[in-house]
Amino acid sequence: MPVLTVAIAVAIGIVLLLRKARFHYERLPKVPYVSGAQLPEVAIIVPARNEEERIERVLAQFPEDMVTVVDDHSGDRTAEIAREMDVRVIEAAGEGKAAACMTGAQATEGEWLLFVDADTHYARVFLPSLMQYATDHKLDMVSVVLQQETETLAERMLLPYAMALLFTGVNSGAVNSQPPRQWLASGRCVLITRQAYGKIGGHGAVPAGALEGIALARLAADRGLRTRLVRAEHMAYARSFDSFGAIVSEVDKTAWPYLRLNPFAGVQMALASLLLVAWGPLLALLILSGYGRQSILFGLLPVVVLFPWYRSAGALLVPVAIYLFQFIAAAALIKGLRPAATRE
Numbered sequence: 001m002p003v004l005t006v007a008i009a010v011a012i013g014i015v016l017l018l019r020k021a022r023f024h025y026e027r028l029p030k031v032p033y034v035s036g037a038q039l040p041e042v043a044i045i046v047p048a049r050n051e052e053e054r055i056e057r058v059l060a061q062f063p064e065d066m067v068t069v070v071d072d073h074s075g076d077r078t079a080e081i082a083r084e085m086d087v088r089v090i091e092a093a094g095e096g097k098a099a100a101c102m103t104g105a106q107a108t109e110g111e112w113l114l115f116v117d118a119d120t121h122y123a124r125v126f127l128p129s130l131m132q133y134a135t136d137h138k139l140d141m142v143s144v145v146l147q148q149e150t151e152t153l154a155e156r157m158l159l160p161y162a163m164a165l166l167f168t169g170v171n172s173g174a175v176n177s178q179p180p181r182q183w184l185a186s187g188r189c190v191l192i193t194r195q196a197y198g199k200i201g202g203h204g205a206v207p208a209g210a211l212e213g214i215a216l217a218r219l220a221a222d223r224g225l226r227t228r229l230v231r232a233e234h235m236a237y238a239r240s241f242d243s244f245g246a247i248v249s250e251v252d253k254t255a256w257p258y259l260r261l262n263p264f265a266g267v268q269m270a271l272a273s274l275l276l277v278a279w280g281p282l283l284a285l286l287i288l289s290g291y292g293r294q295s296i297l298f299g300l301l302p303v304v305v306l307f308p309w310y311r312s313a314g315a316l317l318v319p320v321a322i323y324l325f326q327f328i329a330a331a332a333l334i335k336g337l338r339p340a341a342t343r344e
Helices: 001-027 054-057 078-084 098-108 126-136 152-166 194-200 212-223 244-261 263-288 292-310 313-337
Strands: 042-048 067-069 090-091 112-116 119-120 143-147 189-193 227-231 236-238
Touching: 001 054, 001 152, 001 263, 001 292, 042 054, 042 098, 042 126, 042 194, 042 244, 054 078, 054 119, 067 078, 067 098, 067 143, 098 112, 112 126, 126 143, 143 212, 143 292, 152 244, 152 263, 152 292, 189 194, 189 212, 194 212, 194 313, 212 227, 212 244, 212 263, 263 292, 263 313, 292 313
Parallel strands: 042 067, 042 112, 067 090, 143 227
Antiparallel strands: 112 189, 119 236, 143 189
């Protein structure tokens, strides 16, 4: 088969899968701006461990009397900084985020609970906007997709690519159907009614090793509660991976659990990944075969199609991201296949 024919087929596959990814990302409901809304009673719970460099930023966005920081045995000034900001601080009754969240829920009052990670921050309009959205749509639980902030080269290069690849396997309608037919949720920012939280058993009911946000959404769906995944990247932000090692660690932890929950999504992600990996060798073959103009168009294809995820000059790093992320993902999947006793 002529190399040009193969290249055209690969190009069509890349365009279809990545345009599908963007379509389903943008089809997730976007929380509209609301200002001046009267808030129902809400307890904002921030589980935090060794977050002295970031805790001030997240606390500054919310009314102090609504916030409780649950200190998960920090060895730095996390708790001290929170107290200096006149925020209530309590100690977690146990180790880990789940214990901290449960402690916060038990120690607070309010009709609603908003769990936010310490590495996130928000515009002041976020809280009234999200609360109004949840009450208008009669939802029991809302998890929020945040805008990923990137500072290091690894973050700028890999995070937009990883998000695009994830959404090649996502059907937004299935994610937000009642009950969901596909599982996708965020554990970094979760709003839930206190009644619903008690009904599902809270974070304490999340199985060890499970993806927290998805596990909570599944527990809620099993009990007939209304859940939804929404976007708020215009007023909610996170810097969750501040190094290349943190990105690798996250892929290690989440790759297999997500694929087991959504095998059909995994097939689509694998197909998109293979087509993108094939792009480089095919580009070389086009050049060697004398297809000058065609090779220029084919060479620009991934950068152009993935630009909506980058929206910056970082899109020029797409060729490196394709192969580096493929290596990271392959290593994570191989690691997941090994018996638990042999893993480091």
